[in-house]
Amino acid sequence: MTVTPRRQMWPLYAAGFTTAFGAHAIAANLGGFSDDAVTSLLVLGGLLALYDGAEVLLKPVFGSLADRVGARPLLLGGLVAFALASAVYVLADSPGWLWAARLGQGAAASAFSPAASALVARLNPAAKHGRAFGSYGFYKSIGYTLGPLLGGLLVWASGLRLLFAVLTVLAVAVAVWALVAVPVVPPLPKKRQTVLDLARRLTAPAFLGPTAALAAATAALSVGVGFLPVTGREAGLGTVATGAAVSVLALCAAVVQPRAGRALDAGRLTTRTGLTAGLLLAAAGLAAAMLPGLAGVLISAALIGAGTGLITPLGFAALAANTPPERLGQTMGAAELGRELGDAGGPLLVAGVATLTSLTYGFAALAILLAAGAALALARRHTSAPTTA
Secondary structure (H helix, E strand, O other), X not given: OOOOOHHHHHHHHHHHHHHHHHHHHHHOOHHHHOOOOOOOHHHHHHHHHHHHHHXXXXXXXXXXXXXXXXXXXXXXXXXXXXXXXXXXXXXXXXXXXXXXXXXXXXHHHHHHHHHHHHHHHHOOOHHHHHHHHHHHHHHXXXXXXXXXXXXXXXXXXXXXXXXXXXXXXXXXXXXHHHHHHOOOOOOOOOOOOOHHHHHHHHOOHHHHHHHHHHHHHHHHHHHHHHHHHHHHHHOOOOHHHHHHHHHHHHHHHHHHHHHHHHHHHOOXXXXXXXXXXXXXXXXXXXXXOOOOHHHHHHHHHHHHHHHHHHHHHHHXXXXXXXXXXXXXHHHHHHHHHHHHHHHHHHHHHHHHHHHHOOHHHHHHHXXXXXXXXXXXXXXXXXXXXXXXX
8 A cells, every 4th residue: 555645634634633622612611601501510411421422322333334335425424414513503502402413413423533533544554554543643632622722712702603603614624625635445345244253353352452541541531631620729720720731631642642653653662562651651640630739730631641642543553453454444433432431431430439538539540440451461461472482
């Protein structure tokens, strides 16, 4: 396979930015600027869960469909559907239609997100997967970073409808760009797959290891974004300082991902070493969150960001390397499901432990879980070394 021209990759990076920016821009501003639609914490929780719930249910479905009809149609259709779902609230501007818009956005993201990941793998040779997924993750991290900030400015300027209008225009622009620049990648012929074959592939270490690492990284990231501001406020820090800490987390993840991908492609870093190091860094970051004051918050954010930045491109590159090309959509959809479960499970674990004890012990519980994963990876390396030799 020849190296794909960079112009063909830019729309895929833009699609990753769109899903990250859209998810975080709206989620960060629902509670503070839409009193007519969000009347209680229960309603806010429902609106936040609606988007993620759609992704959990539909990403594996759309991932498999991408293998059947091609990833490019799913990418284009998902972006157009995202634009239509966003336009619903722009035109209707009522609480009921906000629920419909969020559900539609989540369903649409479930289509174009795994399709974009599959195209990143299909359009690049295996020797360049680390760099490609590192760049893809970089632009998603930029979306996560800018979403709350730019979304807040848009909502402050003209309300939630302006944010949805910007998302409508963004999705349409990326869809047109992808239509022009992304080449047709026809689905590959594939052997008949039984349910047992699928179960074996999705329970094999080559799938479970990277997917578990991706889920752990997403759990740490979600906990950092959600709970580090709480720790900062308890230490007497203002919103500017706590907001800066979250930005440090996302910025570190964005900076590390392309470098980790290039190191993997150059042979300076192996997948197992990188994933193990990423888990240890994220665990150390969660442990640092137990330190008092601004220093603990900033150190925690930097370490969690660096850990997730290491894990994300290496995990997806490992999945692509160990998946038949004709099944890439299915694998990416299943891996995205794992990430969504980590996104929900991490905060639930920390909140559950914190409710019974304190937030410090909540951070400790997730840190221990991630460190145990790293220890398991190290143990597997040592036990498999004699066999490999």
